[in-house]
Amino acid sequence: MSVKHILQHSAWFALLIAATCSNGLADDGMVTAAQTMQVASASEAGPDIYALKYFAERGETEKYNQELTRLRLSYPGFQAPSDPLNPVQGSDQKYWTLYGEGRIDELEALITRQQAAQPYWAPDPDLLKKIKQYRVRGALLKAHANYDFDKVKQLANSNSQIITPDDPDTLWAVAEALSHEKNGEGAFELYQAMLSRFSDKDLINATMQKAARYLPLADAGYLYKRVLGAGSIGSNGSALKISFARGLAIRANAFGFALPVNFDQELNLFGQQAERSKDWADLQLLAWTSYVSGNFDQSYRFFAQVPNGKEHLKAIEGRILSLKALGKLHEAQTLSREWKGANTDLSGLYVSLFSPLLLDHKGKPLTQGFLQDYVKHTKAQKSGAGAEALGWYAFNLKQFDTSYAWFDKAIEWQLTETAAYGKTLVAAFLNNKQAFSDLKALYGEQYATVAKLTYKSQIQASKRGLGKRVSTLDKLSQAHKSGDYHGCLAIAEGLIASGRANAQTHQTRGWCLMQLKRPTEAQFAFEQSIQTAGQRHNGRLRATSSYGASLAALSRGKTRDAERVSSNAGLSQSQKQEIDQGVLAQKATEAFRQKRYLDSLHFLAQRAQIAREPRNLTELRAWSMYHVGDYLAAHRLFVSLNNVVSSKAVRDGIKVTRNKIRPSLQIH
Numbered sequence: 236m237s238v239k240h241i242l243q244h245s246a247w248f249a250l251l252i253a254a255t256c257s258n259g260l261a262d263d264g265m266v267t268a269a270q271t272m273q274v275a276s277a278s279e280a281g282p283d284i285y286a287l288k289y290f291a292e293r294g295e296t297e298k299y300n301q302e303l304t305r306l307r308l309s310y311p312g313f314q315a316p317s318d319p320l321n322p323v324q325g326s327d328q329k330y331w332t333l334y335g336e337g338r339i340d341e342l343e344a345l346i347t348r349q350q351a352a353q354p355y356w357a358p359d360p361d362l363l364k365k366i367k368q369y370r371v372r373g374a375l376l377k378a379h380a381n382y383d384f385d386k387v388k389q390l391a392n393s394n395s396q397i398i399t400p401d402d403p404d405t406l407w408a409v410a411e412a413l414s415h416e417k418n419g420e421g422a423f424e425l426y427q428a429m430l431s432r433f434s435d436k437d438l439i440n441a442t443m444q445k446a447a448r449y450l451p452l453a454d455a456g457y458l459y460k461r462v463l464g465a466g467s468i469g470s471n472g473s474a475l476k477i478s479f480a481r482g483l484a485i486r487a488n489a490f491g492f493a494l495p496v497n498f499d500q501e502l503n504l505f506g507q508q509a510e511r512s513k514d515w516a517d518l519q520l521l522a523w524t525s526y527v528s529g530n531f532d533q534s535y536r537f538f539a540q541v542p543n544g545k546e547h548l549k550a551i552e553g554r555i556l557s558l559k560a561l562g563k564l565h566e567a568q569t570l571s572r573e574w575k576g577a578n579t580d581l582s583g584l585y586v587s588l589f590s591p592l593l594l595d596h597k598g599k600p601l602t603q604g605f606l607q608d609y610v611k612h613t614k615a616q617k618s619g620a621g622a623e624a625l626g627w628y629a630f631n632l633k634q635f636d637t638s639y640a641w642f643d644k645a646i647e648w649q650l651t652e653t654a655a656y657g658k659t660l661v662a663a664f665l666n667n668k669q670a671f672s673d674l675k676a677l678y679g680e681q682y683a684t685v686a687k688l689t690y691k692s693q694i695q696a697s698k699r700g701l702g703k704r705v706s707t708l709d710k711l712s713q714a715h716k717s718g719d720y721h722g723c724l725a726i727a728e729g730l731i732a733s734g735r736a737n738a739q740t741h742q743t744r745g746w747c748l749m750q751l752k753r754p755t756e757a758q759f760a761f762e763q764s765i766q767t768a769g770q771r772h773n774g775r776l777r778a779t780s781s782y783g784a785s786l787a788a789l790s791r792g793k794t795r796d797a798e799r800v801s802s803n804a805g806l807s808q809s810q811k812q813e814i815d816q817g818v819l820a821q822k823a824t825e826a827f828r829q830k831r832y833l834d835s836l837h838f839l840a841q842r843a844q845i846a847r848e849p850r851n852l853t854e855l856r857a858w859s860m861y862h863v864g865d866y867l868a869a870h871r872l873f874v875s876l877n878n879v880v881s882s883k884a885v886r887d888g889i890k891v892t893r894n895k896i897r898p899s900l901q902i903h
Contacts, residue, residue: 379408387412414449440478447482480505529755531560590624591729619649651719723747738767754790789817832862866895
């Protein structure tokens with residue numbers, strides 16, 4: 236659906252755009268279109284005089300006169316009602332009263348009864364139209380609440396009369412729906428028009444927050460600077476800055492982006508306001524955004540200001556995760572133990588945090604109370620990692636029957652190589668040759684560690700003592716290699732908590748975090764590995780960790796971090812080339828998003844010198860060429876892409892470039 240279609244059928248939007256132009260916020264050339272829209276749509280709808288009553292009842296003389304002027308402009312010959320407080324006379328008044336009070340169900344029931352009693356009676360056609368608009372508006376807002384943005388656009392497109400300047404909820408819903416289109420141009424135009432039209436400061440602030448939330452940063456920043464510089468906000472400047480910053484924080488948190496550094500002043504003001512007012516929602520928003528950005532000190536500071544309580548369980552979870560990320564495992568465990576029964580998320584976090592205690596326990600029994608509690612939460616969560624930790628704990632205590640049962644549960648809930656290995660190993664210690672053979676046959680082809688087990692060697696190992704055998708297992712490496720990334724984290728964090736972590740431990744933890752799509756924590760782990768390795772030793776290990784940190788930074792969209800970490804880090808030629816490819820691709824994409832098309836082409840050209848260009852970047856190159864006016868080259872690229880795999884975006888590219896070059900070249 237085209238936003239232009241909505242605009243062309245909305246009389247109020249014509250006025251809105253005209254006001255936008257007069258305030259200097261719209262593009263040149265829109266006044267004529269606005270005037271055309273006004274004339275075209277004014278003839279389609281009858282006068283709505285009930286806005287006059289609304290303003291008259293509230294004594295808003297200026298708005299009453301503005302509305303009267305609009306009606307006279309739209310409907311030549313229109314006369315103001317003699318009684319503004321009672322523009323509708325006679326028996327229809329009771330129907331309009333119900334409509335004005337929003338009692339639509341009662342109104343429709345009354346109309347139905349009246350029609351049954353008087354078959355030839357018909358309600359005011361304008362009233363019926365407004366009832367329909369009310370229902371359509373409700374359907375549109377419901378579709379928006381259900382994230383059905385296509386339906387929102389369809390309803391707005393076919394019922395443009397419901398989009399009115401005094402209904403910001405509908406406007407915001409349509410703007411958000413338009414923001415999900417590929418270029419988001421319609422959303423930008425609608426937000427720009429609203430910010431120009433609205434005079435209420437609260438509406439301006441709310442609209443600015445939504446624009447920052449849903450528009451690309453460059454577009455939102457443009458609108459923010461224009462409104463801020465318009466000189467009409469007065470003492471509202473701080474409120475506008477905070478609203479804009481809140482929108483940026485919501486967007487960053489939703490997409491896992493880092494907060495933009497070029498709006499530090501606004502974000503700091505937002506943080507100060509949240510801490511001063513003790514606004515729990517804003518504090519948690521800032522805390523989670525800081526956590527996603529990898530600023531764990533700041534995330535903990537914000538989370539710690541939110542009071543404990545069942546209404547703030549997500550803040551407690553965030554505080555625990557922040558402590559864990561800061562390496563304060565004991566504090567995280569203490570808080571987790573306190574809140575483990577509050578909900579399933581905290582229960583699962585408790586199981587995860589305490590699994591290192593069982594995995595690294597050297598044969599000394601833990602308290603019965605703790606074990607019973609841990610078992611209860613492991614079962615409630617059906618946690619494979621928790622069951623596996625209990626399996627190794629029982630194994631260390633030579634409780635083989637219990638160990639076997641827990642490994643069996645671990646496999647049932649989350650099959651991993653270490654769980655399969657543990658169950659097969661315990662079968663040998665139980666002298667159950669048949670079970671050992673069956674398990675080895677079942678898992679041996681899938682897992683190399685299981686395939687290498689022999690029944691005789693395990694019996695001999697048992698005679699030498701379990702402690703030595705278990706301690707020689709490189710559980711961390713095995714967990715990583717087997718794909719048990721959650722188990723890998725549990726083991727690594729246990730080593731960190733006990734002070735036995737080395738550079739390799741942090742590096743392996745980083746790779747497991749990358750597999751779990753947690754690049755912020757992964758980057759931190761790789762950087763810990765680099766610091767632990769020191770400057771003069773473990774050069775190969777430092778280089779590998781630098782490579783991992785660069786990949787993690789790229790996954791987060793932190794291009795500068797990726798360049799910083801990879802520079803002079805001793806990366807191999809292939810690793811350096813991979814990072815450079817990613818950096819240049821992100822720079823090209825970001826430049827395109829900011830409408831710096833020449834820069835985008837420059838970065839793509841640099842990347843093409845070191846690697847083959849994938850389809851998505853070739854498409855980006857074609858659109859960049861189009862935007863800089865190189866229509867023929869763009870057309871050729873779109874055609875070549877379409878010959879390989881056709882897509883709507885590529886077909887659109889062929890169409891728009893053909894229209895541009897057809898006057899000079901006959902292309903069919």
